[in-house]
Amino acid sequence: MRGKPHNPFNLKTVLICLFFLLFLFFILRSTFPYPQRTSPRSPAVLHPSNASEGCPSLSNTPPTCTKIPPSLSHALVHYATLNFTPQQTFKEISTSLKVLENKSPCNFLVFGLGHDSLMWTALNHGGRTVFLEEDKEWIAQIKAQIPSLEAHHVSYDTKVAQAGELLEAASSEECRVVSDPRSSKCRLALSNFPSEIYDVEWDLIMVDAPTGYFEGAPGRMGAIYTAGLMARNRESGESDVFVHDVDRVVEDRFSKALLCEGYLVEQEGRIRHFNIPSHRTSPSRPFCP
Structure with a gap:
């Protein structure tokens, strides 16, 4: 979710054009x-x-x-004067934008807080956009710039180095049971978020955190599983789940296995879009189609 130093001028220009449109x-x-x-x-x-x-x-x-x-005017000024650019490319952002255009205002949950957070909030104008972030200091830094953002500090107890064993555990029976993450017996279920996170039916979920680019980092294994569990556990309807950085092994393998290739809508660059229906309305529905 944090800015990278690649092509700052081009991405910045693209974002300004996007908000102008x-x-x-x-x-x-x-x-x-x-x-x-x-x-x-x-x-x-x-x-x-x-x-x-x-x-x-x-x-x-x-x-x-x-x-x-x-919210839109603040976003225009923010990105016109920002020295950093969001990590996602124009085409990757457009993948989520297409869904937001149809669903907003809606409930939008984002794993990760960064320089692109105000953009997501503005694109979901009138809805609720919530960010989950592992770094308290980073939250304070971003909130100092944009106090209106709704962000919660969360922690993760897994490491990228455990990805192999966790992927194997994901095929166990307890990980295939659809339930509230707080009551799930699956090792991948994240159950320590603020209660209000579990009480909302999220229309869109973006997994762009936690840190996952070195062996000692928390990795996104649990975030991907929990996002899919929240989508399946909703009362009715469906959730659109996006996973960024699928060029990396963890994001690639876990998104395919836990969000299911049968629910895959499209991939653009390093982002994958899954559309996951409620499993509570059809208890006999298999975990993956």
Whole structure:
């Protein structure tokens, strides 16, 4: 989730263009929402739901406003002045953006906090975007820049060096039982998050943490398994789960095995997109299709 020094100018330019296009989208959608005209006698009424955005609405008509949401304007300024760039490429970000365009505002859970966090929050305007981060100092640093982000400190008790044995354990019966991660007997289930994380049905989950690029790092084995378990354990519907850095062994093997190739929608560069349905509505559904 943290910025890398590759092609800062190009990625920065791409992000600015992306938010500019979103800006135009908001303008066009709000400028031409409906074909009918308002009666000239209708008094203007400022609705409370729009007051914070400065968007007046005429009574008996849909609200019309050309002012962009504060989250989007803050993101535009933030990325226009930032010296770092998000780790994901334009094409990788676009993979998640397509889903967000259809589902937002929604519940979006992100494993990892970084320079791209404000972008995800802005793209999910009106929804809830929550970040889980292993480094307390990093949370303090990012929150000092962007206080509005919702981030929680979490810990992991596995290491990349254990990936082989954990992948073998993942095929055990206890790891194939769909349940709340807090009550799961699977070694890969992460059960020490804040309770509110488990109480929300997440529409999108992005696994871009914890650290996983050296043997002593926590690795993303548990994060990938828990993301899949949360998706399967929802009351109904489906969750879109994204795993970044699938060019690495752990992310590659664990995403295929635990999120299942049968649920794979697409891969773009180093990111994979899985669409996982609720298993609670069909108890006989196999762990992998």
